[in-house]
Amino acid sequence: MKCQTFQSSSPTGKACRRSQEACQEWRKKAAVMLTLASKLKRDDGLKGSRASATASDSSRRVSVRDRLLVKEVAELEANLPCTCKVHFPDPNKLHCFQLTVTPDEGYYQGGKFQFETEVPDAYNMVPPKVKCLTRIWHPNITETGEICLSLLREHSIDGTGWAPTRTLKDVVWGLNSLFTDLLNFDDPLNIEAAEHHLRDKEDFRNKVEDYIKRYAR
16 A cells, blocks of 8 residues: 555655754754854854954053153153153163162262163052162161052052152152152151160161161262
């Protein structure tokens, strides 16, 4: 009978039907894979765009900093205190320089004190980073080089901290004044040095001079 010889009921017909079902299943899987691939490609594109935008923002920020520094370095060199010298190890990198302060009065007279200054990408919204490279016995500078100077603080409760209106000239003049006008024993960073001064001023002076002979010539 015809109904008995219908291909779907024959072994060959069953094989064809299984083959058709397998093809349909493969097409479904392929469609899912293509959808996932498209999504991943879109996601990668978004990530790439974000990364490019971040890199572009960073480049713009550095460019702003470097344009500011060209002007500020010229102003600084024209208005340096007589006790200060600046040195740029790489003239193409104005954001890294060294300052030498040679006080001509007070406890630190005769010493040469080196400071390393790095101007971050976000300048002038944030202050330069400064470290004292010369070991010193000072109430506002630790023996490892940390410095207590209001204008180098991004946030200062007394209102004298960093502001975008400040410049490198202010930083250099401030560091220079740590050896004279801004020498502060009442609000010390190196508490031991401040207490030493309070306890015995002459012995404090002797230790300062000893440090100068050993580290600041």
